[in-house]
Amino acid sequence: MEGALTNCMLTTKDFVSNQQVKWCPGCGDYAVLNAVQKTLVDLQIPKENAVFVSGIGCSSRFPYYMATYGFHTIHGRAAAIASGLKLANPALSVWVISGDGDSLAIGGNHFIHVIRRNLDLNLILFNNEIYGLTKGQSSPTTKKGQVTKSAPHGTIENPFIPGELALGAGAHFYARVPDTNVKLMTQVMLEAEKHRGFSLVEVLQNCVIFNDDVHAAITGKDSKADNQLILEQGKPMLFGKEMNKGIRLNGLRLEVVTLGENGISEKDILVHDAYCADPTLHAMLTRMKLPDFPVAMGIIRNTTSEVYNDLFHGQIENEKKKSEFKSLDDLFHSGNVFHVN
């Protein structure tokens, strides 16, 4: 019986819950759901060992659509709740589902601290640059000047670059993917889950209702080749329809160059190293934006460091070995104890 069960491979179907998916038709969230389900199948993670913890927002309905364990929590707090869950049971594969409002506004504090600690969680940040569930207010990633329901005269706030914030907080795994590239998304999710420590996957996600085509310049059929740099480990940073444009380091700045022009050849082009401990170049890649640069996609940073939950449980195990106390009764009777007869 046991053997039969173990041999039974999990398929995507096993991860689809019985709940009707209620995202708007055309919403970018569907692509993420598919990619995550594929990832769990690829890794054959038992259903009972995967937990999706979400905050509040459209994307945060995600756990209801997964046939695993799931916890739809409160606005901004998913990372904190997931932290406690992972520390309670480190054997679980814990995924935090969050949006730009959830993680970068109301939950900003938990976002930077969960990264700082390097707890072994995966956080998928659905970045649609708008508050969707509350119907169209500016978010911390809304572009400056954009007109929204809460900023009818244009927002006067500077947006966060989520990856820059994450790297500043000490992130060891950061990837960015558009919701239009399920193949890349699945590859990235797979690496995020395999990475020991905190993994951040930012999905440039389209909100068809309140911020339609917000990422169109990046993801459009005709523009994506010129406007996306898809990073691959150990490969030169080439992009463009003809793959003849590349990124070169000029002094302390990046610049776009064209192969064959001004004597530029492939050896002048930067080679991507997501494993590089120094985050300087990763941060520069993260900050690249249109129209001067393509937007960097794929795994920008993937380094290893001490993992919080390992240290956390390591201290406990160490203390268990070292302690003079073997039971609470020992503790209660230690020190100044007096007897009344």
Added chain:
Amino acid sequence: MSKTVALESVVIKFAGDSGDGMQLAGTLFTDTAANLGSQIATFPDFPSEIRAPQGTVAGVSGFQINFGRSGVHSPGDSPNVLVAMNPAALKANLTNLKPACTIILDGDTFTKKEWEKAGFLVNPLEDNSLDDYKVIVAPITSLTKTNLADLGLDNKATDRCKNMFALGMIYWLFNLPTDQTVDFYKLKFGKKPIILEANIRALNAGINYGEIVQANTSSYTVLPADTLTGSYRNITGNQATAWGFMAAAAKVKRDLFLGTYPITPATDILHELSKHKWSGVKIFQAEDEIAGICSAIGASYGGNIAITTTSGPGMALKTEAIGLAVMTELPIVIVNVQRGGPSTGLPTKTEQSDLAEAIYGRPGDSPLVVIAASTPANCFDWAFEAVRIAVEHVTPVILLSESYIANGAEPWRIKKIQDLPEIKIDPVPADGSWQPYARNPLKKSRAWVTPGMKGYEHRIGGLEKESGSGNVSYAPKNHAEMCELRRQKIEKVADFIPLQRYKGKLEKKLLIVGWGGQFGILYGAVSELQKQGKDIAFTHFNYIVPLPKNTAEIFAKFETILVCELNNGQFADYLRAELPQFSYLQFNKMEGQPFTIEELIKKFNHVLADK
């Protein structure tokens, strides 16, 4: 030859600058007294500034201890002996002194500059204003210096030993042995022999000074207490709370998880638990109060015994997450060690003014269990009980403590883990009948299913749940049903707690009602009047929500009910709402200080005379 007088009980207060080591002197004295089998109760009273300006009344730190053979139910009202290390310490305590009280002063500190800084217009040692008291002026600073002169310590290190000189004088005054204190220093400064020597010399110098110079003053002996046989140790409320949680987790055989953020006066629970990782306790110092409780909710979802600790301002921040725990019906204990409020209020002072917040303070109809500890030592039992209720009834529980008992200490009769009651988690049905929101028929609680359990995969969350299936539901009738089920679940806890008791036999006139940490003082005041034959009884509540089932039965026996609490009448208002058939008189105090027995007796006599 000096005379020795035997006493039933004595109140001593050590007072000095925040940096004078008064808390340490008080704690060491407490250990000595407790070791001799005395009943004890202590009350540290200190400013929230770490070091307020030296020599000012604002910077005075005090430690009061009541010790004796019997009748020690509280740290006592006013001291029989005051140790004042400077004019400010004298000034801060003068209004609370009774005639014939003994005052030990450091005469070296009564310089014009110092008594002026303390707010005296003339030197109190020279204007006869202390004539009602027995004043012992000892040159504590200079004698400490002389005695330690050859040790080569700097002034600062020498001054740090003054508290031991003062403690030595107290040991002399009460004929107490120094072994306990000497052992403490040997353990602490074993590797710093000079510091060890300095402290012990100062201690002995204080004793010698008493014997030689003050030989004409009576010294006292406090008779040993008639206490239950057994092993005892001193314990503060916060330490007992921490240990109660560890004991409960050991009993359930699950890991204990504390998710918390530092806040006075709750932080010592974090400090205590942090020492005991050997027992498997998981400590998560979160980035804020919200993450403190949220991590605990996550840990509870993951199957740990999850607690979070805080005080008033932190409670406010945790409110939304408590609502999530109510909605998702996860077991969690929220400890609120109350301090004076609102807002930052009085961080180091005591109050009971977060009761209404605990009972009602959440959006939505959001019922949960509220219980309160009532003495430093029984914080152990109430922490244990909080976990029992949380996991057996699968609900958040708020455990109220208060600064007064959290920092106060008393002897705790050590319990054995095997003697503690069993805590039984409901088994999860294995026959396929399980649903996430199916309920135990007697308790109306759902089963506690945690990720990792194969075949039980399900989703929970803050959105309203369909009864049974736990799927998201906006159906009107379903919401009504779920609100009712959540209410019933808490109400049903009353079937699983002991009945309320009261102190009294034939009395029928006046019932004193108290709750939480003011137990000892109320008990002391009522006992005193009962001894005098007054028609007065006393009942004290630890279970607040739900109330014990026989509460109305007890109330009905009395003509008058007087509810005493350190707030503006929050428990009285709650009783009015729950048991409106009775009328309630109130006695309230909002000074950041506990009740005094004297003011209670005065009030009780007044009410008795009116009736």
